[in-house]
Amino acid sequence: MGGKAAHEFMLIVDTEGGEETLLFCDKCEYAANIEKATFREANPPRVDKELKPMKEVDTPGASTIEEVTAFLNVEARKLVKTLIYLADGKPVAALIRGDRELNLIKLKNHLGAVELESAPASVVMEVTDCPVGFAGPIGLKGVPMVVDPEVTRLRNFVVGANKNDKHVTNVNIDRDFTATSVADIINAPKGELCPHCDGHLLEKRGIEVGNTFMLGTKYSESMDAKFLDAEGNEKPFIMGSYGIGITRTPQAAVERYHDEKGIVWPKNIAPYLVEIIPLNYDREDHHRAAEQIYRDLVNNKIDCLLDDRSERAGVKFNDADLIGIPARIVIGDKSLKEGKIELKYRGSDKAGLVDKKNVVEAVRDLLNEVN
Ligand SMILES: [Zn+2]
Numbered sequence: 001m002g003g004k005a006a007h008e009f010m011l012i013v014d015t016e017g018g019e020e021t022l023l024f025c026d027k028c029e030y031a032a033n034i035e036k037a038t039f040r041e042a043n044p045p046r047v048d049k050e051l052k053p054m055k056e057v058d059t060p061g062a063s064t065i066e067e068v069t070a071f072l073n074v075e076a077r078k079l080v081k082t083l084i085y086l087a088d089g090k091p092v093a094a095l096i097r098g099d100r101e102l103n104l105i106k107l108k109n110h111l112g113a114v115e116l117e118s119a120p121a122s123v124v125m126e127v128t129d130c131p132v133g134f135a136g137p138i139g140l141k142g143v144p145m146v147v148d149p150e151v152t153r154l155r156n157f158v159v160g161a162n163k164n165d166k167h168v169t170n171v172n173i174d175r176d177f178t179a180t181s182v183a184d185i186i187n188a189p190k191g192e193l194c195p196h197c198d199g200h201l202l203e204k205r206g207i208e209v210g211n212t213f214m215l216g217t218k219y220s221e222s223m224d225a226k227f228l229d230a231e232g233n234e235k236p237f238i239m240g241s242y243g244i245g246i247t248r249t250p251q252a253a254v255e256r257y258h259d260e261k262g263i264v265w266p267k268n269i270a271p272y273l274v275e276i277i278p279l280n281y282d283r284e285d286h287h288r289a290a291e292q293i294y295r296d297l298v299n300n301k302i303d304c305l306l307d308d309r310s311e312r313a314g315v316k317f318n319d320a321d322l323i324g325i326p327a328r329i330v331i332g333d334k335s336l337k338e339g340k341i342e343l344k345y346r347g348s349d350k351a352g353l354v355d356k357k358n359v360v361e362a363v364r365d366l367l368n369e370v371n
Pocket of ligand 1 (some may be wrong): 030195
């Protein structure tokens with residue numbers, strides 16, 4: 001959103017449901033979205049003392065990292081990938097180590113681009129003068145090269161030769177090609193060191209449920225929004241933005257509170273507190289009892305859902321488990337004869353019989369005991 005600093009408030013989820021990838025330290029408080037996360041390498045590759053002479057080698061049919069490293073018998077981290085992208089329609093090359101993944105957001109932010117997309121094969125062939133899979137930085141004319149800092153620390157590495165079925169070994173930055181800019185453009189990998197301490201980075205999925213942005217005077221200056229200070233001087237407002245993800249909060253709650261049958265709503269955000277299930281709503285006595293309990297609860301400001309469908313009991317129970325209203329009241333033939341109903345909490349299997357007259361109190365007691 002602009003401004004200098006932002007915080008994202010994430011709920012960590014163990015399921016695949018999280019839409020963000022988070023890295024965090026197993027020792028200190030460091031945590032960051034993968035769009036921002038940085039790291040220190042735990043075991044950097046050995047740095048050769050001497051710069052060896054560059055050599056073009058045949059790598060027939062080997063165009064992927066796996067194929068090239070196997071063919072040349074080198075580690076993936078001694079090979080440098082040259083990835084061609086289109087930034088706002090213009091080709092740009094991103095150079096990262098063979099064992100790393102490019103982070104598109106970091107590259108996009110670094111370039112200040114609005115649109116960033118993988119270059120189609122036709123563009124790759126145009127700028128490299130060879131088929132896809134053999135792109136390299138040497139002789140890549142007119143294309144800006146963004147180089148990841150890890151590449152600048154490598155010596156005698158392998159790159160594509162911009163020729164079909166050929167790579168170049170013993171390549172060295174500055175001697176053999178020049179970076180247009182150097183920037184962190186890769187995903188921080190889990191297992192590497194924390195940027196702040198000697199802890200290791202863990203990776204989890206998260207849901208962003210809130211954020212804050214320090215906007216400073218970015219918008220107030222552009223919109224000419226000013227106030228007079230005590231001395232009567234005009235000054236721009238200092239602005240902040242504070243957001244709670246209203247729609248993501250229930251999503252996050254469901255990720256956290258559920259079982260194999262469905263949702264288990266925490267009572268504070270449950271859409272209703274009680275679901276009433278008459279086993280046979282078409283019968284006069286069930287119908288009457290259900291409506292009476294419904295009215296009693298609603299009159300006592302307890303939000304209620306009444307399943308008045310003519311479905312079988314099993315269908316109603318399954319649906320109740322699926323939508324996960326905290327308290328469930330079942331009105332059945334046997335108990336009703338004794339003036340009782342069944343009361344159950346969604347988060348457990350235990351159910352108890354309570355007097356129909358005491359439903360409101362019993363529901364209150366149950367809700368007091370649960371989350
Ligand atoms: Zn740390």
